[in-house]
Amino acid sequence: MDILEKQLICPICLEIFTKPVVILPCQHNLCRKCANDIFQASNPYLPTRGGSVTSGGRFRCPSCRHEVVLDRHGVYGLQRNLLVENIIDMYKQESTSSRPAPERTDDQPMCEVHEDEKINIYCLTCSTPTCSLCKVFGSHKDCEVAPLKSVYQVQKTELTDSIAMMVGNNDRIQGIISQLEETCRAIEENGRRQKSHVCEKFDHLYAILEDRKSEMSLKVTAEQEEKLNYIRGLKRKYEDHLENVTKIVESGIQTMEEPEMAVFLQTAKPLLQKMSEATNTSHLEKVERGYENMDHYSVDFKKERGALSAVNFITDEDEEEEEGDVVGAEKDVHKEQVTSGGANAGLLSSQPAPLPLPPNPVMNTSS
Template identity: 25%
Template structure:
């Protein structure tokens, strides 16, 4: 194919991909001189209009003049007219030329790129003739030579000087780009059409004016919508399962009651069958009709309920599979249909009302004519004692119990009488129940209850069943956030039981949080905890939500209110039970109130030293915290054992290690005290932020000026027990304590 044809192909393909038609443009003479190329649309070949796009003067040698071109056009017109008079078809010749110069291939490629719309191509390309149409009678070899000459003449264009420059490269580039874009999968989502599309279609295609969004955002939005529908579906499934269970029990109750009634009629009427045959048949037929109507109504409702429940579960399974789909395009294609199906299904109202009641009408037989015979008939006997079933694992909550029982006889029963009371109390409660189960509410948590039941009919009441003990689930515990201590790899969690009665064990549930999100996904559970505290090993630099459940024979309690624990450093609280009466604990530290010292009645508080202990640090390893002080405040800070004397000063005994600051007339004096001994250490720059590093493994307690990373002093002492942080004020002032700080790298000592 000639380079001219290739140039045309590349030009038209680019126009089709951008969605614009190629309009002929007349280049200025300055542009001709600068560029050396003139581009024009190939649809003008062989037409009179093509002469209008040529400039009057063409630069360069070897170009034809406009007069020569017009003379050739006139000659071509005469030849065309002569050919038509001789019986030649001009359209046939054009088709042959198109095939000769490869224009048919261009037409096929354009048809492929336009998505199979031939009507858009036919307006731009002449139709090709078949080989048989070329052999029309009257066509001479001279005409063929003239046609070839005209085609060769038309093949020459003002583009000859630059026809091989880059036209074929442009064509190949656009064609490859079109193919790659055609094969590219959807990367945006059209909200108008509800389908994934390519970004190219939004810019130049049929979705140009539609509203679009990013495919991941659309996917997340659809997932949220599906998740909401799944939650509604799960609620409906739970509701339908409960209703189906209720229907089954009602169905069985109705069937048993009417069955026993039939047998009772049959036994009594057999003694007087000849006299009461007609009445017996009438009563049995009426009773059977009533039974059939009620059973059919209940059975139909039960079948409908089962079908609805099966549909719910099928939708849940399908939705779960769709929710796990990783391919975005496939997910979005299926998600639209699934969301519509879910919404349509959830719009249907579900009938949760019983179609009939289990009561049966007591039928009275007119036996006035056979009164003597009827007096000899035995009446319905009183039922036997029911049997209460053992407590089911999921039958209890903190305030309710579901009690079930059975009747292992063929007695006719109209209702049941359920009695219960607490094991430790004689106050009795009584309920009348139609079914063989009952849910009792407004009970005390973690409490044992005795239950017994009797059956009743028109004759009388049965003996009571044996008493069975049920127990309610415990109340949720309460986590004591002030007693929680943690470090970079562990936490000590303490809580209080919500019940007076003891429970069997506790379960701690951990939820790891990412970026402080409020998630309820349990990542770890610790079960079988016998006491109200537990030491948990955690991962460093993480945040956790921690909840506690209490367990007994009745089941598990609800979760306690969650607490947030960070493992970025050591956390501890101040123990108010050890505080001197003049100390007031604030959110950011503690201060002194100018009050008189009251009498000391508690041996755990400090008497002489105005101090306080922090909670115990029971974790091996390194622990770091900081204390912010004011320049004119006198204080003591450090660590101490639990049994450090409360009537003395911190640092004056062998159970405490302290840094002391006092102000003398000449200077700020700093002392490091243990058993009253202090080295002679001078600190030129008074620290305003003091870092304390407790290293259990290396038996060190170090003090630092945290503002300038300056090491002040280190105690080398073997700690026989875990220690408490300790703080004391010798003059009114404020100490601010900062915990949860990771150990700074500059605290490393040789």
């Protein structure tokens, strides 16, 4: 019976369940009054009728903290546990038949001053339980007292209400904690998404820079190859001319060694003609001074460095200015092209400005 009694104790009022007994979705039981008290404490702003909440809401089970969601009938929509109510009736019948008198002499405390007297009254002035003799003859004779049972009921009700209020406060705090956790998750997700967007923008900027670098490098390489090919061709012409002159000189030396005058004269005249023609270099081109210079391909990224250093997140003012620029561009597209064509031909432009042509590589010179 003692074990059974422990199973029939309400976790809120700490007494045997009072009818009707309601069963929660988590299979724990409560007195309907206790369930209503917890519900009111968890939902203080819901409308009440006759001291009972009849609209939908939620609260947590005091035993397992499982959230109980109620419909529009409120606590009265919970199912009654008729089995527990029948067990309570059987327990009370068995308890009254097996126990002749509910004497609790062993458990009831005795007065410390009057050891033979039971504590049966409550001193309201001193806020302490005492016995009747203390009120009549003892230290509490001038104090205001009340029956122990009435004070017990009042304080038990206050304690029950406080427990219900604490449970409701815990539910609200748990709700706030859940909201904060959700906010943390949202902040982490938003941060990851925005960092991904920023990285995509920078990757796009890197791609533009790489494309522009390739285009400008190709221009320099093209002129470099053009100049090299021309210089190498001119070098071959001079080498061929030098080889021809060398052969003529060797022929002249051999002719100078000829002892026969007739043979010498026959050979000397055409040789002099060849020497005269060989000394004429008018058909050979000469490289203009500074032809090897490639300084016209130098770049200055001071403006672009300033623009890249100023890269930042968009503010409301920037959005307003950008909208104004778009509207102005739509009104006068031709004017925008004329006035900003040079300024927009910088590093980040998708339509780069043409590079300057190299100077006239060679000039024909006569000897």
